[in-house]
Amino acid sequence: MASSLTTHADAASPLAGVRVLVVGAFVAGNVCPLVLAELGAEVVKVESKRRPEALRSYYSPDHGIIVEPSGVQTTAMFSGLTRSMRSASIEADRPGGAEVLRSLAASADIVVENMGPGVIERWGCGYADIAERHPRLVMVSISGYGRTGPRSNYRAYGSSIANYLGLASAWAHDGTHFDFVAAYHGALAALGGWAEAARTGQGRYIDVAQIETGAALMAPLYLDALVNGLPWEFAPNEVPGALISAVVRCAGTDAWAAIEIEDLDDLRLLAALLERPDLTADEGGGVSVIDDARSALADWARSRTPLQTAFALQRAGIAAAPVQSTEDLWRDPQLRERGAFVEVDHPDLGSVEYPQSPDRMSVTPGQIRGRARRLGEDTVTVLEEWLAMEEADIELLRIAGVIFQAEQSTEG
Numbered sequence: 001m002a003s004s005l006t007t008h009a010d011a012a013s014p015l016a017g018v019r020v021l022v023v024g025a026f027v028a029g030n031v032c033p034l035v036l037a038e039l040g041a042e043v044v045k046v047e048s049k050r051r052p053e054a055l056r057s058y059y060s061p062d063h064g065i066i067v068e069p070s071g072v073q074t075t076a077m078f079s080g081l082t083r084s085m086r087s088a089s090i091e092a093d094r095p096g097g098a099e100v101l102r103s104l105a106a107s108a109d110i111v112v113e114n115m116g117p118g119v120i121e122r123w124g125c126g127y128a129d130i131a132e133r134h135p136r137l138v139m140v141s142i143s144g145y146g147r148t149g150p151r152s153n154y155r156a157y158g159s160s161i162a163n164y165l166g167l168a169s170a171w172a173h174d175g176t177h178f179d180f181v182a183a184y185h186g187a188l189a190a191l192g193g194w195a196e197a198a199r200t201g202q203g204r205y206i207d208v209a210q211i212e213t214g215a216a217l218m219a220p221l222y223l224d225a226l227v228n229g230l231p232w233e234f235a236p237n238e239v240p241g242a243l244i245s246a247v248v249r250c251a252g253t254d255a256w257a258a259i260e261i262e263d264l265d266d267l268r269l270l271a272a273l274l275e276r277p278d279l280t281a282d283e284g285g286g287v288s289v290i291d292d293a294r295s296a297l298a299d300w301a302r303s304r305t306p307l308q309t310a311f312a313l314q315r316a317g318i319a320a321a322p323v324q325s326t327e328d329l330w331r332d333p334q335l336r337e338r339g340a341f342v343e344v345d346h347p348d349l350g351s352v353e354y355p356q357s358p359d360r361m362s363v364t365p366g367q368i369r370g371r372a373r374r375l376g377e378d379t380v381t382v383l384e385e386w387l388a389m390e391e392a393d394i395e396l397l398r399i400a401g402v403i404f405q406a407e408q409s410t411e412g
Contacts, residue, residue, distance in 0.1 A: 013040025014364045018194065019386070021108040022046060022085065023101070023125070025053045027158075027179035028142045028186070028210065029114035030081040035187035036110065037084040038357040038366040044108075044382050045085045046101065047375055048092070049404040053078065056375075066348050068374045069407045079346055079372035080354045088383070089376030089404035097402045098123040100383070106133040107386045109197075110190050114142040117153045127205040137203040138193035140186045146209035156210065165214045170221055170232060178214035185213040243267055244294050247323065248301045250309050256323040257301060257309040266318055267293060273316040274300055346371045347409040376406040 018041040022033040030045070037043040047053055049070065055078040066074055088104070091097045102125050105111050111130065113120050120126050120141075127139040141147050144156020145164075158177030162168045165178075186208045193204035215222070224230045237258070239245035244261035261267055264280075270293060271279040279293045301309045306322030313320035322328065329335065330353075341353045357366030383389040383403070397403045 012364055014361070015039045015041040018042065018110065019108045020044070020110045020112065020190075021104050022112045023120065024112055024114040024142070026055060026114070027081065027177070028182045029112065030055075031180055031183035032140065032142060032186040032190070033112045034081060034084060035184065035357075035359070035366075036190065038368060039359060040364070040369075041110075043085040044088050044104070044378070044386070045082055045373075046088050046090050046092075046104070049089045049375060050091060052375060055081065063349070068348050070375060070404070072375045074348055074372075074374075076349055076352050079344075079349055079352065082372045083344065083354060084369040085373065086378035086382060087373035087375055087406070088379045089406070090379070091402055091404075092123045092125075094400065094402050096397065096400060098125065100387075100397065100402060101125055102130065102133075103387050104382070105130045105137070108134075109136070109138065110194055111137065111139045112142070112186065112190070113139070116155070117143070117147075131203060131205075135203055136197045136201055138190055138197055138206065139203075140190045140193075140206045140208060142182055142186050142208045142210065144210050146212065147207045158210075161210050161214065164211055165218060166221065166232070167214065167218070170218075178210045178217070181217060182208055182210040182213040185216075243290055244297070246294060246297070248298050248309070250301050250306045250322075251304055252306070255306050257306045257313075257320055258323060259297065259301075259309075259313060259318065259320045261293070261297075261318065269317050270297065270313075273312065273318070342368050344368065344371050348374070374406040374409065376404040377408065379403050379405045 015036060018036070020033050020036050020041045020043040022029070022043060022045040024030060024033070024045075033041075033043045033045070049072065052072050056075060057073045058075055058077060060075045060077060063076060068074055090100055090104075092101045101123060105125055111125075113125075121129075127137070127141075130137050130139065143152070144161050145151035145154055158179055159168075161178065162171075186206065189206045189208065193206055197203045221232055225232060237245065237247045239260055242260050242262050243264070243266065245259070247256050247258045249255070250257050261270055267289075268280050271277055274296050276293075276296055279289055279296065304312070306324075310320045310322045324332065330341070332340075335341065340356055340358075342356045343351055343353050345351050354368065356368060359366035380394055380403075383394050383397075394403070398405065
């Protein structure tokens with residue numbers, strides 16, 4: 001169980017000693033630094049108390065409205081995306097606030113931001129501003145369309161970005177958002193920039209556009225159009241080159257299994273499992289035999305659950321998998337055996353299970369380093385440790401409303 005935050009990662013952590021400042025929100029702006037935090041970096045998330053992050057108040061079907069002692073809301077989703085980080089509350093729009101933010105940025109190795117167009121620059125915290133004071137700084141900016149070009153000033157949300165990619169046409173309206181994809185691209189680029197800065201003494205500005213990171217995953221949909229000039233169109237769930245590839249209906253409500261019969265050897269294995277020797281009569285793999293095998297497979301799966309279907313096929317040596325729901329994934333014995341979930345105690349949310357870091361290096365694996373902090377829970381500590389500020393100066397900032405220090409929890 002991980003209930004307390006490790007302020008400084010142990011020396012064995014791959015990013016121990018690396019400081020990351022986050023001025024970001026939503027999924028991409030949190031997951032990018034989260035990857036770095038769970039590899040051992042000391043990550044400080046800056047948030048405004050007057051305008052708390054939107055994810056704190058998103059409707060959550062698994063719990064009602066939860067409020068921190070400061071009066072600020074929180075949610076399990078927000079907690080899951082900001083775990084392993086520290087929290088400092090700074091009002092950059094108030095006199096003196098932007099200077100505090102600039103000083104923290106100049107004390108960091110990496111800055112991650114995904115604010116609206118021009119916001120960071122308005123605070124004097126753009127890359128050019130900070131690099132003058134800290135030439136080895138690496139800054140990662142994540143936006144919908146990139147910080148240059150005719151769409152650089154567009155407001156961007158996952159659903160609208162999907163339209164420019166063609167995703168809405170291919171996978172329906174909601175589809176898959178690319179926030180997580182952009183976050184991992186940003187984290188990887190940040191690590192590359194940090195290594196280069198360590199080698200050369202020169203920092204880097206990294207401009208990550210979600211539309212471009214999304215396109216990197218959609219190559220199969222673009223390939224036919226780019227190579228053969230053919231427009232994309234809806235097609236069955238088929239793998240090119242396989243004798244049979246299908247998602248078949250199983251017993252239960254909205255229950256399915258994905259199956260691939262790659263070649264004639266697989267077809268013989270299927271025929272043996274189904275006790276249908278006639279399905280291998282045509283050594284050429286003729287259309288009639290393939291159609292019969294497909295039909296027999298569908299009939300056989302219809303009386304079995306997705307797990308039963310997949311297990312039986314896997315035992316026979318055939319690639320198959322159940323199409324799992326969220327609850328199926330939570331119960332999945334493979335994920336449980338590999339420690340994919342970690343129970344985290346939070347003073348306001350209670351005990352919640354979150355996915356463990358997927359970065360499983362053999363000696364220095366990524367790992368959850370503690371619960372999400374209350375808004376501003378580490379403000380004073382961060383100012384003292386990062387900027388060596390005296391107590392009297394911190395108190396003046398607090399009185400002026402520039403910073404906020406949350407009530408300290410006794411629960412880690």
